[in-house]
Each structure stands twice: as structure tokens, then as C-alpha cells.
Amino acid sequence: MLNKKNIIILGIFLALSLFLVVWYFASPSEEVRKFSNKINQYQPEILTKEREDLLLEFDNFAFDHFPILDDDCPLFVYSYLFSDLHKFYKLRFDKLYNEIKNAQVPDRQIKFWYVYNMGMVAKTKNLTIGFDLANKWINFGIPKLADQLDILIISHPHGDHYDSSLVKRALNRGVAVVLPSGKIKKEWRKPIRSDPKGKELKEIFGNSKNLISMGEDETKMVKQAKITAFAAEHGKGGRGGEFPVPTRWFLVEVDGFTILHTDDAGLIGSDGGEAFEKIPQDIDIFLMDIRSYPDRLREVRLLKPRIVIPLHHWEIFHGKPKTIEEGDFRKILSFKDEVHQQIPTSKVIPLIWGESISLELEN
Numbered sequence: 001m002l003n004k005k006n007i008i009i010l011g012i013f014l015a016l017s018l019f020l021v022v023w024y025f026a027s028p029s030e031e032v033r034k035f036s037n038k039i040n041q042y043q044p045e046i047l048t049k050e051r052e053d054l055l056l057e058f059d060n061f062a063f064d065h066f067p068i069l070d071d072d073c074p075l076f077v078y079s080y081l082f083s084d085l086h087k088f089y090k091l092r093f094d095k096l097y098n099e100i101k102n103a104q105v106p107d108r109q110i111k112f113w114y115v116y117n118m119g120m121v122a123k124t125k126n127l128t129i130g131f132d133l134a135n136k137w138i139n140f141g142i143p144k145l146a147d148q149l150d151i152l153i154i155s156h157p158h159g160d161h162y163d164s165s166l167v168k169r170a171l172n173r174g175v176a177v178v179l180p181s182g183k184i185k186k187e188w189r190k191p192i193r194s195d196p197k198g199k200e201l202k203e204i205f206g207n208s209k210n211l212i213s214m215g216e217d218e219t220k221m222v223k224q225a226k227i228t229a230f231a232a233e234h235g236k237g238g239r240g241g242e243f244p245v246p247t248r249w250f251l252v253e254v255d256g257f258t259i260l261h262t263d264d265a266g267l268i269g270s271d272g273g274e275a276f277e278k279i280p281q282d283i284d285i286f287l288m289d290i291r292s293y294p295d296r297l298r299e300v301r302l303l304k305p306r307i308v309i310p311l312h313h314w315e316i317f318h319g320k321p322k323t324i325e326e327g328d329f330r331k332i333l334s335f336k337d338e339v340h341q342q343i344p345t346s347k348v349i350p351l352i353w354g355e356s357i358s359l360e361l362e363n
């Protein structure tokens, strides 16, 4: 008999069961915790044989715990949310978020954290700068990174390089959001229906006064950082290529350090190498897309940066086969070997989600 009392008991029972199911799926297994703790024992800048083995172990771990459904299945995101890879990512993210929040970076130092895909956060004594922070689906905490930033740089408006909730939160908090100028006719493969001629990116992001559009080869002072945007092209077949969106390489000079972020694109005019003449020869950190290897080897040879961080690897939302084909640590380690043989003054530092490196000014 379903009287009022029985309905209440049934309700409590269902709520409790639901809680247990959610708790079971959300809490990381012993294996996940152990592996994350193991990673915490390593300093990424010390590239020993054990460190290389750890990176290859990550490849196997991510491969084994990949979401079971394929990325063309509409339930892919759900299968990711219940996967061990998501629980692992969450552990890594919580660690990096607390570190960014609490880090006191001394004068003449910079600290970098690897977030996801091409997403990085750089912190000096005076400024915290985010690059291409994307995809809240990887972890729902991603948008709160906005609370720690002074500047957010978006290389181009593809879903794996920005997150609308994070951008909105950043703009509301007075973060300077730097992005390429230029019209966009498609939003991630979907045409913008309201305006077939396209819309200025700034308009799409709501025309806030905190948005800073950067033209090709333009330099601006943003807070205490000097930012230059270099003309780039995404994909093959001319400017915009197969993914026609405005895109830039961003050079950031902050507190004596020089950072260059390459986004998904190649520099316009890079075939003849003349595009590189505009770029200073004292890059401290080159944040690059590993998928363009071996092309990028030539770029590293031309620019001879102090540190090279290969990015755009293990991007889960491309599905398993493509993710592995585009970039895993096996590929990054062979790139690293080539760079170290050919350009001994440049050091390649591969990073796992949530890891960080610190750098001191040279003189």
C-alpha cells in the first residue's frame, strides 16, 4: 500500500541509491589515485629514462581508460564523464587549480601549468595569463580558472581553444580577453545563420569593453604585458584553410620573459621563412602544436627557443583513434629526441595535465 509514510520511505531510499550510484561513479579508483600521485613525484624538467617511461605509461593509462563509446555517438560525453579518465583529469585539475590560486611567484621567475589541449596558465609576480583554456566538458571546474586570471588569450575561436562559460566569467570579472580581429562565418562547422557575411569575433563574444581585438602584426600593451599578434593560417589551402576562422600566433612579453603560443596554425609567409624575421630571437617558452611536427622542427631551428612545450596532445574529444594519431607522448618523445640532436640549445619539456614548470630570468 502506498500511503504517505511509504512514499516518503521510498523517496528516501531512491535518493540514497542515486547518491550511492553518483558517488561510486564520481570517486576515483585506487589505480587512478595511485597513478596521479606517482606523476606528482616527478619534476617534468628533469628528463630521465624513468620520466620518459612515466610519459609512455600515461599513454597506456589514457588508452586503457578512454571512454567506451565513440566520439560520433551522442552519448560520448556521458561515457567520458563516467570514465576513469574523467576522474583522473578531475584529480589533476583540482591540484593545478589550488596551485595556481596559492602560488606566490617571486621576482624574476615565471611558472607555467598545463591545463588541457593547448591550454596553459603562466604566472609571474605581477600577472596571471591564460592561453587557450578550453572545454568545460573535460572538467566542469574549467570556467572557474577565470577567477585567477588577469589576461586570457584566445588564439582562434575553435571549441578546443576557448570555452564560452569561461570567457563570460572572465569578462564579468574584468579579465582582459585578447583575441584575433576578423570576421567569422562559421561557428565550429556551423554557419552563423543570422549574418551570412559573418560577424566580428568581438561581436560574437558580446562586445564587452574588456575584449581586445588584435589585427595582424599588431602590438598592444595589455595591463603590464606587451602582446603582439602575428598573422597565421589554419589548415592547408590559403588563409583560413579548411577551417576559416581568424587566427594568430601570440607573442607575450611579461616581466622580462617572452612567450610564443602558436595555436593550430602556421605563420603566413612561413614557407620562405621571412615571417620568422619579425619574431624576436630570444623566446623563452615556445608553446607549440605537436601535430605540425615535423614542420615545427624547422620553426624550432629558426627561433631556437630556450624551452619548447609540445601541446595539442591527448585531446579526448577527438575520439580514440584520432586522439592517438594526433598526439601521444610516444610522438612527443621522438620529436624531443630530434630537437635535442639538432638544436642543443633548445630544451623540450613534455607535460602531463596538471603539471607545472618554473623558469628563472637568464640575466
Ligand SMILES: [Zn+2]
Pocket: 156, 158, 234, 243, 264
Ligand atoms: Zn583550430
Ligand SMILES: [Zn+2]
Pocket: 158, 160, 161, 264, 312
Ligand atoms: Zn585545435
